Amino acid sequence: MKYVDEFRDGTVARGLAAAIARDADPAREYHLMEFCGGHTHAISRYGLKDLLPANVQMVHGPGCPVCVLPIGRIDNAIEIASRPGVILCTYADTMRVPASKGLSLLKAKARGADIRMVYSSADAVRIARENPGREVVFFAIGFETTTPPTAVAIRAAKAEGLANFSVFCNHVLTPAAITHILESAEVRDYGTVPIDGFIGPAHVSTVIGSQPYEYFAEEYARPVVIAGFEPLDVMQAIRMLVRQLNDGRAEVENEFARAVTRDGNAKAKALVAEVFELRRSFEWRGLGEVPYSALAIKPAYRDFDAEARFGIAYRSVADNKACECGAILRGVKKPTDCKVFGTVCTPENPIGSCMVSSEGACAAHYTYGRFKDVAIVPASA
Amino acid sequence: MSGVRTGYVRPVDFKHGCVDLTHGGGGRAMAQLIEELFQRAFDNEWLRRRNDQAAFDLPAGRLVMSTDSHVVSPLFFPGGDIGCLSVHGTINDVAMAGARPLYLAAGFILEEGYPLAELKRIVESMAAASKQAGVPIVTGDTKVVEKGKGDGVFITTTGVGVVPAGVEISGDRARPGDRILVSGTMGDHGVAIMSLRENLSFETTIRSDTAALHGLVAAMVEAVPGIRCLRDPTRGGLATTLNELASQSGVGMVISEAGIPVRPEVDAACEFLGLDPLYVANEGKLVAICAPADAERLLTAMRAHPLGRDAALIGEAIADPHRFVQMDTRFGGRRVVDWLTGEQLPRIC
Numbered sequence: 001m002k003y004v005d006e007f008r009d010g011t012v013a014r015g016l017a018a019a020i021a022r023d024a025d026p027a028r029e030y031h032l033m034e035f036c037g038g039h040t041h042a043i044s045r046y047g048l049k050d051l052l053p054a055n056v057q058m059v060h061g062p063g064c065p066v067c068v069l070p071i072g073r074i075d076n077a078i079e080i081a082s083r084p085g086v087i088l089c090t091y092a093d094t095m096r097v098p099a100s101k102g103l104s105l106l107k108a109k110a111r112g113a114d115i116r117m118v119y120s121s122a123d124a125v126r127i128a129r130e131n132p133g134r135e136v137v138f139f140a141i142g143f144e145t146t147t148p149p150t151a152v153a154i155r156a157a158k159a160e161g162l163a164n165f166s167v168f169c170n171h172v173l174t175p176a177a178i179t180h181i182l183e184s185a186e187v188r189d190y191g192t193v194p195i196d197g198f199i200g201p202a203h204v205s206t207v208i209g210s211q212p213y214e215y216f217a218e219e220y221a222r223p224v225v226i227a228g229f230e231p232l233d234v235m236q237a238i239r240m241l242v243r244q245l246n247d248g249r250a251e252v253e254n255e256f257a258r259a260v261t262r263d264g265n266a267k268a269k270a271l272v273a274e275v276f277e278l279r280r281s282f283e284w285r286g287l288g289e290v291p292y293s294a295l296a297i298k299p300a301y302r303d304f305d306a307e308a309r310f311g312i313a314y315r316s317v318a319d320n321k322a323c324e325c326g327a328i329l330r331g332v333k334k335p336t337d338c339k340v341f342g343t344v345c346t347p348e349n350p351i352g353s354c355m356v357s358s359e360g361a362c363a364a365h366y367t368y369g370r371f372k373d374v375a376i377v378p379a380s381a
Numbered sequence: 382m383s384g385v386r387t388g389y390v391r392p393v394d395f396k397h398g399c400v401d402l403t404h405g406g407g408g409r410a411m412a413q414l415i416e417e418l419f420q421r422a423f424d425n426e427w428l429r430r431r432n433d434q435a436a437f438d439l440p441a442g443r444l445v446m447s448t449d450s451h452v453v454s455p456l457f458f459p460g461g462d463i464g465c466l467s468v469h470g471t472i473n474d475v476a477m478a479g480a481r482p483l484y485l486a487a488g489f490i491l492e493e494g495y496p497l498a499e500l501k502r503i504v505e506s507m508a509a510a511s512k513q514a515g516v517p518i519v520t521g522d523t524k525v526v527e528k529g530k531g532d533g534v535f536i537t538t539t540g541v542g543v544v545p546a547g548v549e550i551s552g553d554r555a556r557p558g559d560r561i562l563v564s565g566t567m568g569d570h571g572v573a574i575m576s577l578r579e580n581l582s583f584e585t586t587i588r589s590d591t592a593a594l595h596g597l598v599a600a601m602v603e604a605v606p607g608i609r610c611l612r613d614p615t616r617g618g619l620a621t622t623l624n625e626l627a628s629q630s631g632v633g634m635v636i637s638e639a640g641i642p643v644r645p646e647v648d649a650a651c652e653f654l655g656l657d658p659l660y661v662a663n664e665g666k667l668v669a670i671c672a673p674a675d676a677e678r679l680l681t682a683m684r685a686h687p688l689g690r691d692a693a694l695i696g697e698a699i700a701d702p703h704r705f706v707q708m709d710t711r712f713g714g715r716r717v718v719d720w721l722t723g724e725q726l727p728r729i730c
Contacts, residue, residue, distance in 0.1 A: 001648050010713035047714020119654075231712055347722035368716040371705045 007230030008046070016235040017051040023242045030056045032241055033331055034199040035178060037064030037359025038229040044364035046231040056238065059195060062177055062329040063204075065142040066093045066357035068284045071317040073170055074099040077139050080168060080310055081105065081113040087131060088168075089124035090139040091146075092117040093357045098350055100317050121146075121153035128157065128165035137306045138167045145203040147171045147295065148268040151275040154297065154304045168306040169297050172282065174204050175212045176293035180284075182220045186332055193331050197241040199234065200226035202256050209264025213252045221250045228256040275301055283316055285353055286329030325352035328361050335362040336373060342366060393417045398497040405491065405525030418501060419521060422508035427484075427519035435519035437484060442543040447474035450537040454728040456503065459573045460588030461664075463536055464506035466730060469593045469664060470615070471540040472514055476595035477611040477667065479550040479602050480542035485511060487521040487538050492531035503534060514593040516540070542595075548602055554609040555630035557700040560676035562669045564597060564683055565590070565691040567619050568647040570730075571661035575654065583653070587646050592665030597688045601669065604682030610670040613663065615730055617721040620659040622668050623706045624720045633701025636718070638710045640695045660721050662730060670698065 024030060034040055040060050043049060049058065062068055074097050081088035088105075095106045095117065109115040114134075118124050121138055128136035140150040150167060157165040178198065186193040200213055205226045213224040223244040227237030237255045244251060254260055275298060282294030297305040306312065319326060323345065324338035335341050335354070345351035347363055354360035358367070393413055403410035420428050427435035451467040468485065475482040487507065491500065511518050518538075544550075569590040576585045594613065601608060610630070614622035619641070627634050643658045651658045665688065671679050676694060683689030696708075706718045 001645060001652060004652060005711075008712050010711055013712055045716060046710055046712040047716055050714050367719050367722075371703065371707060371717050 004230070007228070007232045009232065012232055013051060013235055016232065016239060020056060020235070020239050020242060021053045023239060023246065024053050024056055025246060026055065028055065029194070030242055030245060031059055031194040031196045032056070032199060032238060033059040033061045033181075033195045033197075034234070035061035035063040035174065036199075036201045036204070036229075037067065037357065038202060039199055039227065039234055040064070040361055041359050041364050042229055042231050042234055044368040047368070048231060048234060051235070052238065056242065059193070059331040060328065060334075060361040061198075061331060062181070062284070062286060063143065063174065063201060064354070064357050064359040064361075065146070065172070066097055067325065067329060067353040067360045068172065068177075068286065069094070069097060069141060069170060069353065070283045070285045071099055071319065072283065072315050074105070075317060076312050076314065077168060078103055078105060078108045078113070080137050080306060080312065081108055081115050083135070083310065085133075086135045086137060087114045087116060087127060088137050088139055089116050089118045089127055091119075091141065094139060094141060096350060097353050097356050121149045122156075125153050125156055125162065125165060128162050129160070132164060134164060136165050138165070139170070140167050141170045143172055143174050143201070143204050144207045144272075147272050147276065148207060148265075151271040154275050154301050155271070157304055158301060163303075166304050166306040166309050167297065168312070169276070169295060171276065171295040172284065173293050173295070174201055174208070175215070176290055177284065177287065178216055180287050180290045180293070181330060182216065182222070184330060186330065195222065195331065196245055197223040197225070199237045199241070200224045200252070202227060202229045202233070202259070205256065205260040205264065207265050207268050210252050210254050210260055210262050211264070217250045217252050223250045223253070225253045226256050226260055228259065274298075283314075284329075285319065286326035320351050323352035325354045325362075328354050335365045338362070342370060393497065395497050395501050400491045400493055400495040400497060400500065400525055402493055402525050402527070405523055411523065415523065418504055419523070422504045423511065423518045423521075425517040425519060427517070433520070435484065435486075437519070439483070440543050442545050445475050445478045445480040445542045445544055446539070447471055448537065448539040449474055450535065451730060452532070452535050452728050453574065453730050454532060455574075455577050456499070456533055458577055458589055459585075460570075461591040462503055462506050463534060464503035465510035466589075466591050466664060467536040467538045468507050468510035468514065468516070468518075469591050470730060471538040472516055472593040472595055473613045473667070475540040475542040476593075476598040477550070477613055478542070478544055479548040479598060479608065479611065480544040481599065482514070482516045482540050482542040482595050485516055485518045485538055485540045487518050487536060489521070489523045490531055490535040491523065491525045492533055493525055493528040495533050500534065507536075510593065514595065516593075516595075545602075547606055550608055550611050552610050552612060552626050552629040553631075555626055555632050555670045555698045556609070556672075557632055557698055558673055559609060559670050559698040560673055560694055561623070561634060561636060561696045561698065562671070562676065562680060562683065562692060562694050563614075563619065563642065564594070564667045564669070564689045565665075566642045566644045566647065567614070567663060567666065568643060568651065568658035568661035570664040571618070572647045572650045574662075575650070583650065585646060585650060587644065587650065590663055590665035592688055594665065594667055594688060597667070597683065597686045600682050600686045601679060605671055605675045605679045607675060608669055608671050608679065611667055613667050615662050615664060618658070618660040618662055619668065620657070620706070620718045621721050623718065626668070626670065627698070627704045627706050630698070631704065632698040633704055634696060634698050634706045636696030636706065636708050638708050640693055642691045642693050659718060664730060673697070
């Protein structure tokens, strides 16, 4: 496939791997956090770990929009979907996320709630247009990448006077989450989670640009390299991080220059600023309450805010005690450190959210990497 | 003199008419629909006898039987429709035992209000597929459900066939060292269907690969009577079929990503939609497993048949008590090709 295969070339990958091995100082370790689930997925799917020297280690970050949604928010979505006359439109990834009482959106749908999977916020607007007698709610989730399309949908609904359309807004912000991780006791005080540098988001950065990361590089003295989601992008970014760390630099570098600029997409940012405002606080699965880390719909568009329309009250719900998603999302534990990984918790019956989305650290390892956890021996042995 | 002509029955209105409850009621309307539509299209000696069953003699060999229900949405798609799909699907399931398919039965569940013109198109497509395959539809049934209780047309087909003596093809016969082959490009049917889904519509020239594979199977069995396993990778795609065979046979597998034929258009559509072509459905392809010494001969026989032109050797079975299907990626790593989780896309066939 043109323009894609070039970034998945095995020969180039081996060349890069050799360069990383040459550059990496055997006397030290490199702990690099890939913030995004997209990178986590690429690392597992293409087996990048096999290509890295042992002292270059990847730490999975919380950048998987489905994984960080707390149970309480899924409960809210089910509550909205279960009201008479409501059609809830959602991205397919959220369907299997476990909620309270053994429910999920998929199970709520099987029990009669009208829940429809859409590929885009525009599909939700269309469904509202086609069903004037029904309340159509778009379950908006995701980081800065999916926020502008939600803003477009709300503006379109307002312009058209689509009174039966509203948005249940759960959009979250990347920089706030990175700050939260860097401020966490494990990273800052105990040093139990060493993070030497970050692979910065790909698609998020096309919207917000590389400029917001300059603060982390400076304030926390951690290098950031923004990278695309293809495997060679990730390899190249790792090499750039290793070099920065060797030189004692902590800068923002942009490997994904083919799509990301320093200032990002001005039009998208303006749209978001017009429709959304910061929430004072928002609960993340794994990270807990994070101040100023999410968006709410501005009063000017309150008519399209499902939380206001349906009088939704948020109630925090604790995760399953055996589930380590929280620690995994903070980079404190690996999927295989969790007692229920691959036993009680599988992609078919996920206990925690990291096992649901293909971008989740547990699902990625279960799907692509788990054969490495067991020694493969001939059946006769 | 009365103006009423005795024995006159107004023909079924296939231009503007719709299915109504009388078409499944067992009365004259049903008899008329059967006669003017199904019998006329499928016409053969068994249907002409108008019994509720078909009686036939069977040649020597082991009897094979299979059944398949079809609920594909939309009913018409590039390269086919639910009619020919329902014929091909069951013929293929029978053929995957190495059998020669002989007869088909068809059950229709029609929804009240469905246009008769479209039903006629579907039935004629079934008739053409059955005729082309040389496998007659010898008995059938029609039921009508109220509007809103179905989705146009559902078709269940059942087939019987006979396996010649000496052929022993089964999903549990793969052994370590055996070679794994596919008959052509993967994912065409699934992507053709997806291109029409209302929330996905994208322009493409990809057509469903729906086809009856018994001719290809016959050529393969003739070349290599000792073929161990055959299966058509329909729902869940190649990945799911390989996991089924690995699990049944108690072996692991290693396949090569670079060896798996995928059309560039299918690859691109999957990339765009976030799908993996290995999990996308096929309706005219098969997976074959054979002893290493037979692999070249089998591949040559497959490539000599029009439906196996793009056949390829993609990997081999290995000894592995965990029964993992692993893949060497183009990138140079190795990963698991796992069972499909959940449902990639509902109602694909």
